[in-house]
Amino acid sequence: KAGVTQTPRYLIKTRGQQVTLSCSPISGHRSVSWYQQTPGQGLQFLFEYFSETQRNKGNFPGRFSGRQFSNSRSEMNVSTLELGDSALYLCASSLAGNLGKDTGELFFGEGSRLTVL
Amino acid sequence: GENVEQHPSTLSVQEGDSAVIKCTYSDSASNYFPWYKQELGKRPQLIIDIRSNVGEKKDQRIAVTLNKTAKHFSLHITETQPEDSAVYFCAAVIFFSGGYNKLIFGAGTRLAVHP
Numbered sequence: 001k002a003g004v005t006q007t008p009r010y011l012i013k014t015r016g017q018q019v020t021l022s023c024s025p026i027s028g029h030r031s032v033s034w035y036q037q038t039p040g041q042g043l044q045f046l047f048e049y050f051s052e053t054q055r056n057k058g059n060f061p062g063r064f065s066g067r068q069f070s071n072s073r074s075e076m077n078v079s080t081l082e083l084g085d086s087a088l089y090l091c092a093s094s095l096a097g098n099l100g101k102d103t104g105e106l107f108f109g110e111g112s113r114l115t116v117l
Numbered sequence: 118g119e120n121v122e123q124h125p126s127t128l129s130v131q132e133g134d135s136a137v138i139k140c141t142y143s144d145s146a147s148n149y150f151p152w153y154k155q156e157l158g159k160r161p162q163l164i165i166d167i168r169s170n171v172g173e174k175k176d177q178r179i180a181v182t183l184n185k186t187a188k189h190f191s192l193h194i195t196e197t198q199p200e201d202s203a204v205y206f207c208a209a210v211i212f213f214s215g216g217y218n219k220l221i222f223g224a225g226t227r228l229a230v231h232p
Contacts, residue, residue: 096217104166
């Protein structure tokens, strides 16, 4: 079974630009969460999607947005990039919402490393 | 609000020594406590977990203990090896009816095992 796939793996942008990151969850997983990880920092929760609906949102400005498609693939967008947005963006999928099958485990992708110059 | 405190933030041990990482959670409704390991440049991966109806769980050199009364849970690694060097994250999870989970991560512990 294929794991969680994130694209692109690396990207460089300049301040003011916008970026879109993509996440394909494990087949059968309908919950997708996004996290921001900066050097020396932990996993800062951005948002979680389930069946195309945002169920939970972290404490990030409105420049950070996301969506989920009917095939459970998810995208996140950051507009008007700032230097502080440079980070590793991790996506995780899980069986949350698959009643009777959810173990609670998150399966992470390799991440998209964004550098803002 | 709900949070998970994790200590220490960094831990340095000699190979063969034991390492202990402690977490405290605030929401008494939490009923699942996973631990994730993130090696340098890699994705976080679940290494062990414990549910609220269990006090201790072991898997070879790693063990997790849970004290629900005190809202504490800990990760214990015995006979540490250089490949144990990584960042470890604890988490507290609430399972809601209807399939929604609320998960809160600790800030992470950077463990360095020196040969």
